[in-house]
Amino acid sequence: MKLEHIGIAVKSLGVSDELFAKLLGKESYKKESVEREGVVTSFYAAGESKIELLEASKEESPISKFIDKKGEGIHHLAFGVDNILQEVERLKKEGFEFISEEPKEGADNKLIVFLHPKCTNGVLVELCQEKQ
Numbered sequence: 001m002k003l004e005h006i007g008i009a010v011k012s013l014g015v016s017d018e019l020f021a022k023l024l025g026k027e028s029y030k031k032e033s034v035e036r037e038g039v040v041t042s043f044y045a046a047g048e049s050k051i052e053l054l055e056a057s058k059e060e061s062p063i064s065k066f067i068d069k070k071g072e073g074i075h076h077l078a079f080g081v082d083n084i085l086q087e088v089e090r091l092k093k094e095g096f097e098f099i100s101e102e103p104k105e106g107a108d109n110k111l112i113v114f115l116h117p118k119c120t121n122g123v124l125v126e127l128c129q130e131k132q
């Protein structure tokens with residue numbers, strides 16, 4: 001598995017896009033709304049991985065809930081895999097628990113699933129596979 005992106009929960013994409021553009025010395029290469037997840041995302045290239053800024057797009061968004069509880073900050077790690085269904089099966093056998101086992105459409109042309117943070121040392125983990 002490769003670290004594909006790090007998701008960071010932010011209150012305002014406007015404010016944080018300016019901050020991260022300054023920090024990384026380059027503009028976001030893509031902004032995309034993923035309504036099913038209740039997020040608007042903004043992506044930055046960072047070597048072989050990416051930074052995904054996440055702003056809530058509705059009140060019931062996991063991002064609003066996270067920010068209310070913990071404040072802004074690192075929300076999840078996403079690992080890129082070649083075959084997401086195979087990885088789900090492999091990790092289930094290893095005893096990991098998924099929030100939902102059915103891959104769904106994420107941002108950036110990916111299929112995604114999430115493991116529950118309670119089975120991964122409190123870190124929310126996403127698996128993602130490039131859509132064919």
Ligand SMILES: C[C@@H](C(=O)O)C(=O)SCCNC(=O)CCNC(=O)[C@H](O)C(C)(C)COP(=O)(O)OP(=O)(O)OC[C@H]1O[C@@H](n2cnc3c(N)ncnc32)[C@H](O)[C@@H]1OP(=O)(O)O
Binds near residue numbers: 034039052054123
């Ligand atoms: C666009 C896409 C992409 O890249 O393509 C994305 O990334 S979308 C990224 C946004 N989408 C998602 O995050 C979808 C997956 N996330 C979820 O389904 C949810 O956020 C859960 C992780 C199941 C948490 O939801 P729930 O309603 O249970 O919230 P809750 O506040 O009661 O949290 C239950 C427990 O999980 C912990 N918890 C919640 N969010 C967490 C996070 N991001 N990292 C680590 N721990 C987290 C809480 O502190 C709490 O722990 P205690 O019990 O110890 O207090």
Ligand SMILES: [Co+2]
Binds near residue numbers: 005078
């Ligand atoms: Co993500």
